[in-house]
Amino acid sequence: MFIQILKKDLKRKKGMNLILFLLLIISSIFLAGGVNNLLLTMNAIDYFFKEANVSDFYIKTKGQGENEIRIEKWMEEMEAEGLIENVEKYPYLMIEKEDNSFDSPLYLCKIRKEQNLIFDTDNQPVDLKPGEIAIPVSQAEQKGIEPGDEIRFRAGEKEISLQVKSIVKDVLFGSPFVGFDAQYISEADFAMVENALSRKDGGITGYGISSSDISELERRFYNEGLPVFTTISQKELRTCYVMDMLFAVFLMIISICLLVISFVILRFSITFTLHEEFKEIGVMKAIGINSLAIRGIYLCKYFVLSVAGALSGAFFSIPFSDFMMGSIEKNVYMPKAQGNLWLCLACGGIIVLLVMLFCYICTGKIKRLMVIEAIKSGSNGERYGKSSPISLYKSGKLPALLFLAANDILSSKKKYIPLFISFIIGIIMIILPLNAVNTLKSDSVITLFGIAKSDVYITSHKEEAWIEDGDMNKMLADLEHMEEIYAREGIRVKLYSEVLYFPYVSSETNKDKSSIMATQAKNFDTENYRYLDGEPPKLSNELAMTALSAEELNVKMGDTVWLQFAEEKIPYILTATFESFNNLGYSIRLSETAETDLKYSAGFYDIQGNFQEGTDVEAAISKMREITPDYEIKNTRERIAVSLGGIIERLDEIKALIVFVVIVINSLVTILLCRTFLERDKGEIALLKSIGFSNGFLQAWQSIRIGMIQLISVFIGILFSYLLNDGMIQYTFGIMGTSQVELNIVPMEVYVGYPLLVLAGVLAAAYIAASGVKRFSVQKMNDME
Amino acid sequence: MSSSLKVKDLCKTYVMDKRQNNVLKNVSFSVSEGEMVAIMGPSGSGKSTLLYTVSGMDKMTAGSVDFFGKDLSSLKPDELSKVRLVEMGFIFQQMYMLKNLSIYDNIILPAYQAEKGKGGRSRKEINEQAQELMRKLDIMQVADNDINEVSGGQLQRACICRSLINHPKIIFADEPTGSLNKQASYEVMEELNRINREGTSVLLVTHDVRVAAKSDRVVYLVDGKIEDEYKLGRFQTEQDIRERERILSSWLMEMGW
Ligand SMILES: Nc1ncnc2c1ncn2[C@@H]1O[C@H](COP(=O)(O)OP(=O)(O)OP(=O)(O)O)[C@@H](O)[C@H]1O
């Protein structure tokens, strides 16, 4: 009999059981997908770095031959001292911009075997045959290159054409923040191109170094003043992945939201369906089936349903998770969700357990349920409280439709809580990341690169010479000369340049060896930067540092900090703290007058310039381009585009993804809950229908209700986001090293546009779901309690 | 007297699991303006189905229903709804009302919905009418109660108020007294008779001889066909009732009731 009741139940209440089944699937997709994403994103960058076996330190020489020999000799010494454990050498062949179809210099190299490994889009090692070339994701995105495209170039007398085989995840050159490129070709092609190139010094050599004491090695390296192009430590490389980290954080937030939504839906569906059964429970009790057996029947039913639902959900969560991870996975090597089948199954198991728990608690009432009560007052044996807080009679001119919808929400608020929660979370899920994305897209993002915002950014090709000469005065003279050239044409621009150093820094209480990036702006007052606290450094022995650095060094305002550029330790006084994305938030700012030696500099940012007040920036910039056509001159937007390239597009992609996911989730939840409400209200719908309310009215009634809930949720969501904005976004940016970002909020888009879009989506979903009213006939009235 | 409802060769077939169930088979009858007709018959004979089909709630399989010159089968669903809303009134056995609304709101809801189309009736007028109806049916004191805070009789009288709020031309009632005790039944029938005397046609389904005895005519339905009908004539005074009941009972006995 047990089985028979169960079988009959599953068959007869097909509608409700199907809805419950779908809700179970959805919540287990969200749970498994959410947990999976959470685990994947939490360690995404670490995982990538580990799988790719990133070198501790990477050096790129200037040219080959002489310089190469010097550097290799130094590395041998370090190896002898035990500071270097292993070195992998990567020769590059450079093809000038004019000689290729790539629209920037090509740096061809062989596929790395030990360190800094590259992977194709399916996370497989890359293997190239002659005639093929592989390109890192960031460059491909920036230049719009796709597999199958052709890249042509000339090496010496030879015209060569290669076909793009794959777009690769390249830990070393994958981030546009790294600032230099590479392209991969087969060994045979490499040998061929190398032979064809007549100028041997057209090449460059890179070294991947693994070290046991990286900060000591770095210090020794900078002290040596070796002829290198660029260097990058693993720590610095990590900072280049801020964007990917940010995406990961977005996904993490979304995943947590999904978890919450899935629990809410789960609890709702169990309590709802069980309450629907109370009448039957009463009947069963009346005909003498004991409570224990009844409870058994239901536990059994929900067990069957939840196992089926959770299993299918776990299965579907894999493509769902893959889809969500798609955007971050593009650039970063991450384990595929398939690998986590066990995790999905575990999440499915959790769903089953939760269902059984909710069910056990709910059916606990069966024993206490009086037969009469259940049969007489139907649903849950409770009397309805005073149910109408508003009255149609007093509703003024309000149309009956709107009144009914509002009255429903007000008289059974509890039943709509799952919708409220899902919708509010959805809105927050849109607003917070969108504010972050917009902030990243704004001009102020230039500070991400540790560059102060200015009117114009210039690359003059003089910078290399400055470092080579190591003469600060020469640099200042050059800048002055440039200013004069422009002034002659009527453009008053003040030029400056920020020089980078990596000195070894220590304090009274923290004598650990570590190098921190220090910047010094020449020709630019330190007052132009923003500070958290204190006075901008002015005297030659004053400096400012990020709050994070100060914390690590355990120094307060007025304390002494020692910087060691060469052999000598120089004391400085800390006068201010500031914040910066740069270098994961660890950096130092020296005063303009601090005595530094260009010899020890690690490089430059662009030459930057600010116009005299009242200048038309764009007009001045185009005039500057005419005056000095061989300089690259950019405004802030263009400067950001150079560094961010494809990332801006990816930000838009992320934005679209978030909005899409929210709309889909909200619509799904809406459709399912709407169907549930339809099931619950079928008696009333049939009644209204029979006394002459049209299908249109009934459909509108059912969906406007949902629309109202969404609308209220939008307001609550905006309120919450407003409160959370600072905290959450600052936390997000905090991960990248700063916590005082000036948010760029676009109210019309974020607070009006997208919420309206979501509202429209939800309304459409509700309207479609509510079309079920057409099926109801007067016979359904008998289902009314 | 012109007829308000003319049913001709009405057929209704339910198809369940490919099995056809001919519930109504060529039913023809009519209800004159201001007439009260009772439908009787054994359980399962198709009485409710007949009521639902002629009132346009359920689709007819064949035949025609003429309602004050309108062919119901030719109306679009929305037009049909409109007719039901403003020209028909409904009373059911179980006293169906929206549980989130008070008694009063339940009564005025159809009128508020109909106000736009009917042209002219203001909400104030609707409320005045609702209050008048409720006073007449003696439920003014429970106007603001929830539907579970009134007795069965009061609730059924509230349903009558609702069915009358749009001044319908006809009232369909499916066992309006079926779940009421003797006294409550009596009161409800009083009201129906009064409404009927004021000119509204009534088509009601009942199992109760005492209820049927107050109607002008009784139609006897067996297995989806009209077996016979009996003209009782206008019910005038309470004195007649015993006699009418007796005559009706003996006729029903003949019918095999
Ligand atoms: N929606 C439906 N689908 C299929 N068959 C139906 C449906 N509604 C009613 N029937 C069938 O139609 C027949 C007549 O039902 P109906 O409800 O009209 O009877 P009734 O005369 O009102 O009976 P009672 O006096 O018990 O109320 C029954 O045999 C019933 O099984």
Ligand SMILES: [Mg+2]
């Ligand atoms: Mg019936």
